[in-house]
Amino acid sequence: xxxxxxxxxxxxxxxxxxxxxxxxxxxxxxxxxxxxxxxxxxxxxxxxxxxxxxxxxxxxxxxxxxxxxxxxxxxxxxxxxxxxxxxxxxxxxxxxxxxxxxxxxxxxxxxxxxxxxxxxxxxxxxxxxxxxxxxxxxxxxxxxxxxxxxxxxxxxxxxxxxxxxxxxxxxxxxxxxxxxxxxxxxxxxxxxxxxxxxxxxxxxxxxxxxxxxxxxxxxxxxxxxxxxxxxxxxxxxxxxxxxxxxxxxxxxxxxxxxxxxxxxxxxxxxxxxxxxxxxxxxxxxxxxxxxxxxxxxxxxxxxxxxxxxxxxxxxxxxxxxxxxxxxxxxxxxxxxxxxxxxxxxxxxxxxxxxxxxxxxxxxxxxxxxxxxxxxxxxxxxxxxxxxxxxxxxxxxxxxxxxxxxxxxxxxxxxxxxxxxxxxxxxxxxxxxxxxxxxxxxxxxxxxxxxxxxxxxxxxxxxxxxxxxxxxxxxxxxxxxxxxxxxxxxxxxxxxxxxxxxxxxxxxxxxxxxxxxxxxxxxxxxxxxxxxxxxxxxxxxxxxxxxxxxxxxxxxxxxxxxxxxxxxxxxxxxxxxxxxxxxxxxxxxxxxxxxxxxxxxxxxxxxxxxxxxxxxxxxxxxxxxxxxxxxxxxxxxxxxxxxxxxxxxxxxxxxxxxxxxxxxxxxxxxxxxxxxxxxxxxxxxxxxxxxxxxxxxxxxxxxxxxxxxxxxxxxxxxxxxxxxxxxxxxxxxxxxxxxxxxxxxxxxxxxxxxxxxxxxxxxxxxxxxxxxxxxxxxxxxxxxxxxxxxxxxxxxxxxxxxxxxxxxxxxxxxxxxxxxxxxxxxxxxxxxxxxxxxxxxxxxxxxxxxxxxxxxxxxxxxxxxxxxxxxxxxxxxxxxxxxx
RNA sequence: GGGCGGAUAGCUCAGCUGGAAGAGCAUCGGCCUUACAAGCCGGAGGUCACAGGUUCGAGCCCUGUUCCGCCUACCA
Numbered sequence: 001x002x003x004x005x006x007x008x009x010x011x012x013x014x015x016x017x018x019x020x021x022x023x024x025x026x027x028x029x030x031x032x033x034x035x036x037x038x039x040x041x042x043x044x045x046x047x048x049x050x051x052x053x054x055x056x057x058x059x060x061x062x063x064x065x066x067x068x069x070x071x072x073x074x075x076x077x078x079x080x081x082x083x084x085x086x087x088x089x090x091x092x093x094x095x096x097x098x099x100x101x102x103x104x105x106x107x108x109x110x111x112x113x114x115x116x117x118x119x120x121x122x123x124x125x126x127x128x129x130x131x132x133x134x135x136x137x138x139x140x141x142x143x144x145x146x147x148x149x150x151x152x153x154x155x156x157x158x159x160x161x162x163x164x165x166x167x168x169x170x171x172x173x174x175x176x177x178x179x180x181x182x183x184x185x186x187x188x189x190x191x192x193x194x195x196x197x198x199x200x201x202x203x204x205x206x207x208x209x210x211x212x213x214x215x216x217x218x219x220x221x222x223x224x225x226x227x228x229x230x231x232x233x234x235x236x237x238x239x240x241x242x243x244x245x246x247x248x249x250x251x252x253x254x255x256x257x258x259x260x261x262x263x264x265x266x267x268x269x270x271x272x273x274x275x276x277x278x279x280x281x282x283x284x285x286x287x288x289x290x291x292x293x294x295x296x297x298x299x300x301x302x303x304x305x306x307x308x309x310x311x312x313x314x315x316x317x318x319x320x321x322x323x324x325x326x327x328x329x330x331x332x333x334x335x336x337x338x339x340x341x342x343x344x345x346x347x348x349x350x351x352x353x354x355x356x357x358x359x360x361x362x363x364x365x366x367x368x369x370x371x372x373x374x375x376x377x378x379x380x381x382x383x384x385x386x387x388x389x390x391x392x393x394x395x396x397x398x399x400x401x402x403x404x405x406x407x408x409x410x411x412x413x414x415x416x417x418x419x420x421x422x423x424x425x426x427x428x429x430x431x432x433x434x435x436x437x438x439x440x441x442x443x444x445x446x447x448x449x450x451x452x453x454x455x456x457x458x459x460x461x462x463x464x465x466x467x468x469x470x471x472x473x474x475x476x477x478x479x480x481x482x483x484x485x486x487x488x489x490x491x492x493x494x495x496x497x498x499x500x501x502x503x504x505x506x507x508x509x510x511x512x513x514x515x516x517x518x519x520x521x522x523x524x525x526x527x528x529x530x531x532x533x534x535x536x537x538x539x540x541x542x543x544x545x546x547x548x549x550x551x552x553x554x555x556x557x558x559x560x561x562x563x564x565x566x567x568x569x570x571x572x573x574x575x576x577x578x579x580x581x582x583x584x585x586x587x588x589x590x591x592x593x594x595x596x597x598x599x600x601x602x603x604x605x606x607x608x609x610x611x612x613x614x615x616x617x618x619x620x621x622x623x624x625x626x627x628x629x630x631x632x633x634x635x636x637x638x639x640x641x642x643x644x645x646x647x648x649x650x651x652x653x654x655x656x657x658x659x660x661x662x663x664x665x666x667x668x669x670x671x672x673x674x675x676x677x678x679x680x681x682x683x684x685x686x687x688x689x690x691x692x693x694x695x696x697x698x699x700x701x702x703x704x705x706x707x708x709x710x711x712x713x714x715x716x717x718x719x720x721x722x723x724x725x726x727x728x729x730x731x732x733x734x735x736x737x738x739x740x741x742x743x744x745x746x747x748x749x750x751x752x753x754x755x756x757x758x759x760x761x762x763x764x765x766x767x768x769x770x771x772x773x774x775x776x777x778x779x780x781x782x783x784x785x786x787x788x789x790x791x792x793x794x795x796x797x798x799x800x801x802x803x804x805x806x807x808x809x810x811x812x813x814x815x816x817x818x819x820x821x822x823x824x825x826x827x828x829x830x831x832x833x834x835x836x837x838x839x840x841x842x843x844x845x846x847x848x849x850x851x852x853x854x855x856x857x858x859x860x861x862x863x864x865x866x867x868x869x870x871x872x873x874x875x876x877x878x879x880x881x882x883x
Numbered sequence: 884g885g886g887c888g889g890a891u892a893g894c895u896c897a898g899c900u901g902g903a904a905g906a907g908c909a910u911c912g913g914c915c916u917u918a919c920a921a922g923c924c925g926g927a928g929g930u931c932a933c934a935g936g937u938u939c940g941a942g943c944c945c946u947g948u949u950c951c952g953c954c955u956a957c958c959a
Contacts (some may be wrong), residue, residue, distance in 0.1 A: 009921080105919060128936065192957090201959080269958050283957045343959085369904050389887065393954070400956085486954085521895085523952075554907085555896080560888085561952090563895065571908065574921045585918030631897070635906070650918080735925085741913090742925040748914055779916080832903070839903090844939035853940095860903070869904095 006697060010580035012544025013694045020134060021174040023631035028707050029068075031079035033475040040076040041069060043460050044133075044140065045484045045492070046148065048087040049122055050094050053132035055518035055526060055564060056485055058536040059552045061136045062686075063630060064483045065517055066553065069685035070625045071480075071713035078406055079476045080465045082133060083146035084126060088413040088452045089183055089350050095121050095412070111411050117339060118412045122147075135593040136690045139707065145470070146463045148455040149414070150511065156457045156462035157414045158431060160503060165418075165429045170367045170406075172418070172427070176285040177405050179358030180348040181303035186362050188451060190347040190491055191403060192355050201341035202273060202326065204336045206231055209247040213238070216336050218270025218420050221280070222329065222345055225250065225393035226309045227258055227298035230276040232287060235261035237272055251334040252325065260291050267516070279359050294404050295359055303356055363416060363448065367641040368459040370498035371398040374481070375496060383507045386628055390486060390514050397490050406451045413449030420444050457495035460508035468592075477504060481511040489514065499605050513628050515556060517548060521565035539569050546687035547573035553686050554634040558821075575638060579683070582646050583694040586676050589657045594673050594700035595666035600717050604664075605770050607671045609727040611718040613644055614671040614675050618712055621682045621829060637683055648777075655675060655776045673700060678712040726766045729801060733767070736798035736805050737778040742772055744796060744814070751781035757789040758803040794880060797874040799827070802866030802873060815882040819875065824870040 023029075031041075047057060074836035092106075095118050098104055106114040109878035126147075133140065146153060152299040155688055162168040178187040186849050202222045207214045215231055233240035243259045246532060250257050264287060265274050276289030279297040288295060288810065290490060298309040305313045305321045312328070314319050329335040373397045377383050378391055385391045393477055421427045423441025428434055437443055455462070460479050464472040478500070500508030519525055520532040522565045527533065539548045551572040555562045599611065617640050679700060684691040684706050703709050704847045737754050746752070754774070758764050767774070767785040775783050792808040795819055799805065839845050839863055846854055 006918090009919085204885050216957085221959085264957085266958050274959055281957090282959080283959075286957085344956090393887070396955075489954095517953090557897070560896085565895090566894080567908075570921090574919095580920070581919035581922085583918085588918070627899085629899075632899085635897075639906075646919085646925085651923095738924060739926085743912095745913075748924070749943050750914070836903070839940080842939060845902095846939085849902070856902080864903095 006580065006584040006694070008584075009692060010544070010693075012576075012689065013541070016135070016137075016540075016545055016656060016689045016814055019689055019692050020137070022705075023139070023707065024134075024142075027143065028705070029080060029141045030143050031076075031077065031131075031141045031476075033079075033471040035077045037075050037077035038474050039079070039480075040068070040071040041081075041479040042481055042483065043081045043463055044083060045084045045482075046085040046131050046146075046456060046459060047133075048090055049126040049147070050087055050090050051128070051129050053129055053536055055491050055534055055536055055552075057129075057133075057304075058136060058548060058831070059515060059562070060483060061133060061487065061516055061557065062136045062549045063513070063556065065136070065549075065688075066625060066630060066633075066685040067481065067483070069688065069707065070622070070711075072139075072707070073681065073685070073709070074622075075710060077475070079144070079472070080138075081144050081146065082130065082138070082140035082142065083453055083459075083463060084129065084148070085456050085459075086122075086147065086149040086413065088153060088410055088449060089185065091118060091122070092410050092412040093183070093350065105754070106411065130846060135537065135540060135545065137549070139688075144463070148452065148459075152465065153458070154456060155416055155460045156458050156466050157466045158417050160458055160499065161414075161417060161450070162431050163503075164365065164428055168370065170363060171366065172361060172363050173358060174258045174361050175364070175405075176282055176357050176359045178346060178355045179301065179360070180351065180353055181301065181356055182249050182351050182353040182740065183348060183410070184301060186360065186405055186407060187348060187355060188360070188405050188453070191349045192350075193349045194346050195345040196342055197345040199341050199343050199345075200338050201270065202329075202338050203336035204251065204275070204329055205336055206248040206251065206273075206275075207251050208243070212246075213243075215243060215248055215259065215273045216271045217273045219275055220341060220441055221322070222297070223305070223313075223318055224277040224280045225275055225325065226253060226305070226313060227277045227279050227296040228275045228276055229288065229293040229296055230257050230291065231259045232262045232265050232274045232276050233259065233272060234265040234267045235263060237265075237267050237667070240273065244669075251332060252312070252328055259291075262287055262290065280357050282357050285357070285359065297359060299356065301358065362405050363418075363450075365404040365406055365454075367401045367404050367498070370502055371401045371494075373501045374398055374494060374497035377501055383497065383510060383512060385512045385514065386776065387514065390489065390512075393486070394489060394494060397465045397494060404451075406454050407446075407448040408451055409448055411449065413452060414455060416448050416450060418446040420446070422478040437526065449593055453491055453495060456492055457499040458498055458503075460496055461504050464659045466503070477508075478506050479509045481513055483508040483513045483515065485513045485517055487517065491754050498882065500680045512707045513876040516560055516562045517550075518562045518564050523561070523563050534566060539566070542566075542568050543573040544576060544689070546576050550575060550634060551629045554638070554703065555631065556634075557631045569753050574641070576687065578642055578646065579687075579690060580694065582641065582650060583680075583698070584678060585650060586672050587699075589653075590669055590673055592699050592865045595670050596671040597663075597666040599667070599671055599674065603667065603671070604651060604656075605723060605730070605766070606773060607667065608718075608720050609723040610645065610649040610675055611671065611715075613640065613725045614678060615715060615718050616716060617682060618646055618678065622711065625685065635680075637686070641679065641683075645679065648727075649675070649853060651777060652773050655772055674700075677701065680706065681709055681712055684709075690747055715768055726770075729763055729766055729803075730770055730777075732800035733774060733803075733805055734777040734802050737807060740796045740798060740807050740821075741821040744809075746809075748779065751779065753782045753808050754780050755783070755789045755791075755805070755806045755808075756785040756800070756803050757787070757791075758785060759787055760802065763801070763803060791877065795823070797877070798850060799867045799870035801863060802870060804870050813881075814862060815878055818878050819882070822871055822875045826868065826875065829871060831863060831870050833861070833868050836861045836864060 041799050068078050069388055091200050096106055097341050126234045178192045180187055196555045199220050201218055201219050201220055202214050205214050205216055231248055244261045256677060276284045276287050278285045278293050278295045296308055298305055300306045301319060303318045305316045334666050348355055375395060417430055419434055421437035421439060421441040423443055424439045426437055434443060450466055460686060461477055464477055466473060496508045524532060536548060547569055551569045620636050649856045653672055656664050680691045680695050696704050756767060762784055791806045794813045795806045795808040797806050836857055839857055
């Protein structure tokens with residue numbers, strides 16, 4: 001495979017497939033807890049088994065992979081745990097849909113058969129997203145892949161549940177919760193999405209039972225009035241003082257309900273009188289508890305009215321019932337007015353059905369004590385959230401946390417380990433399935449399962465083998481960093497913090513890196529229903545994984561969303577190809593055996609310069625990645641490769657490589673090989689495939705697996721800042737000749753002379769030493785430099801720093817064009833010079849600004865003044881020739 | 884209602900502790916120069932949302948305003 005030539009264009013598809021197989025076979029991501037090195041560990045945010053890879057995953061995986069590959073290069077012992085979660089509601093929905101298509105249902109099948117069926121489904125389709133993760137090039141440890149429903153993790157879930165119960169942090173009770181009438185299960189507060197809806201505010205007359213008057217209440221849900229058990233007013237509301245303690249007759253029913261006083265009531269809203277329906281409204285439920293009101297459920301679990309709603313309404317859906325109630329109220333004269341009213345309505349985040357507050361027996365985690373610990377871990381810096389701005393959000397949520405409803409009335413998930421005795425009613429929560437109640441009675445197991453997030457909350461330690469004490473736990477907990485989007489900061493991150501601290505006594509991760517959300521080109525959230533999704537796998541097929549990864553990296557600036565479009569990915573494919581071609585060129589010029597030429601002595605400027613820049617790149621790239629500034633790493637590498645390595649260094653090295661001097665050639669080959677090799681290493685974490693492919697063809701490396709090559713060591717002997725200044729001078733001269741050529745419309749092929757007049761001995765030395773390079777880069781037929789070069793009459797001119805550049809012209813010189821050119825340059829330069837001059841003339845500046853800043857300004861001033869002087873001189877020359 | 888973020892070139896965005904306004908794409912002109920036309924060379928393009936303030940110096944810090952996002956909340 002060690003061809004020293006590369007194909008003309010980079011073909012990602014074939015290359016990626018080949019290296020994916022290679023890395024799979026060699027177990028590239030497999031971690032060894034016993035290996036030496038400082039551990040670095042990440043647990044993947046487990047994607048939903050029913051899911052398919054989307055751009056959010058692609059970014060998330062790219063970031064994690066960059067970190068893991070980089071840390072391996074730094075000699076760290078890296079573990080990246082992959083896996084999926086069982087997504088209770090979503091998965092159950094998917095399988096139920098399949099059953100419906102077959103004309104069956106879970107109820108028909110029974111619980112056991114249904115769960116079996118879900119396992120089958122997961123066996124067939126659950127691997128899809130894992131394969132997609134593979135295609136991203138994610139260097140995870142496949143030997144440690146986990147699933148929230150697998151045996152080990154289920155054991156952890158059970159242990160946690162039992163312990164929390166024993167500690168009094170889990171309790172069961174009749175409470176009002178969010179209920180999805182379609183999914184037929186409870187939802188946690190977080191699983192309810194609120195969206196504004198146009199609705200109406202109805203005012204209804206409630207006559208006093210003693211006939212002495214009436215109260216008008218306002219509501220957006222008139223149908224719930226059938227379950228009202230009180231009317232509440234503010235205790236200090238003067239207009240209602242006389243009503244408190246009296247009773248009203250509830251219209252459409254034969255019930256009489258009390259008027260109570262509670263400060264919760266907002267006197268300004270509506271009429272200031274609130275109907276209270278404890279069974280069907282969260283706030284009314286609390287109110288009802290405070291006042292011991294009756295909880296009257298008028299709806300069943302499917303959102304239909306039940307017997308308690310009265311014979312006229314029983315069996316109606318909540319929507320139909322609303323219409324009927326309004327009509328009846330109107331007919332009976334109880335409806336005072338109806339006005340338009342916008343309010344927010346909660347919907348199930350899985351199926352978008354309007355949720356119904358519902359009173360039922362549920363299990364809760366007492367969140368307060370856990371939240372306090374989770375908060376202080378961030379306050380004290382044990383866990384750092386990056387970017388920092390998210391800590392406020394994190395605190396805010398923990399400070400206002402409510403108890404977490406963890407039971408779900410579905411079948412797919414971890415079944416709650418609780419049993420009730422049919423004889424004595426005793427509740428048993430146990431690690432082992434009990435056979436019978438101590439009283440001898442038969443036991444009935446709680447039918448509910450746990451919220452999926454309950455098991456996800458244990459992920460950082462359950463995946464490492466907890467509750468057993470394993471090598472993995474010892475080596476890799478706490479994990480180094482959690483990489484995720486802010487959308488699950490509460491769902492997941494905060495809960496992992498609570499559980500990790502409670503059960504491990506240590507934070508689950510030292511850093512939390514919150515990355516951007518990927519949006520479409522217009523900034524809209526990508527969603528299937530909007531039809532604006534960009535499928536990462538389609539992009540990979542089209543442009544290659546590296547192009548996609550590089551694009552996401554380049555745009556992954558902290559604290560901002562990414563607007564992604566196909567064009568951008570296509571653009572970065574050009575970059576991948578540029579790298580490929582630079583390597584292709586290099587290899588055409590490299591021998592099988594890399595010359596032993598030393599790079600440590602005095603080197604020609606272009607070598608010294610690129611080696612110096614390479615040293616800077618090594619430093620800045622590592623710093624950027626380790627500081628989570630991924631876009632900086634990408635952008636730095638982009639411009640280094642394209643603008644410095646390709647546009648200048650390779651072009652200059654051509655002269656050496658094509659020349660006759662074997663020693664010069666050997667040095668160039670060694671330098672080229674060195675820079676390319678190390679550059680590939682630096683780019684590898686971002687673009688694993690193309691770099692690996694090139695590396696495998698590059699001669700002189702025994703380790704053919706780039707993913708195992710360490711980060712290049714610093715070479716202090718190559719740090720030569722003065723090389724940059726000298727190179728800048730060369731570049732300025734070359735660019736000024738090119739500029740003359742372009743602006744005076746001289747064909748690129750025409751050979752030109754160039755002479756530079758310089759009074760600076762150092763500059764002169766640089767120019768003389770690099771004559772050959774200037775000739776090559778500016779396409780000259782000859783170059784001379786000296787302190788007293790005289791300008792030929794017919795010549796174009798420019799200023800490079802304080803030096804005058806002349807390009808003799810064969811034909812007639814267009815003096816006006818030449819003057820225009822010089823004037824343009826002069827205007828720009830003198831404007832800059834003026835600004836700096838004003839600054840230095842300001843005594844406050846020279847007195848108060850730091851000495852180094854002032855020194856820098858003086859230097860700049862000198863340079864600019866020299867340039868202005870030169871330009872004026874050149875202009876005067878043209879004017880005299882013209883005149 | 885509370886909180887957070889954004890406003891910089893035509894577009895998308897960098898600009899990390901205040902010290903000469905940057906990149907990519909698009910655009911204009913010229914090039915098939917033997918790694919790359921998925922390319923090369925050169926150019927043009929900005930009152931850093933607005934108004935004040937602090938400072939020798941502000942895109943960056945402070946105050947206020949406008950316009951966009953997002954999160955969060957029990958106003959029925």
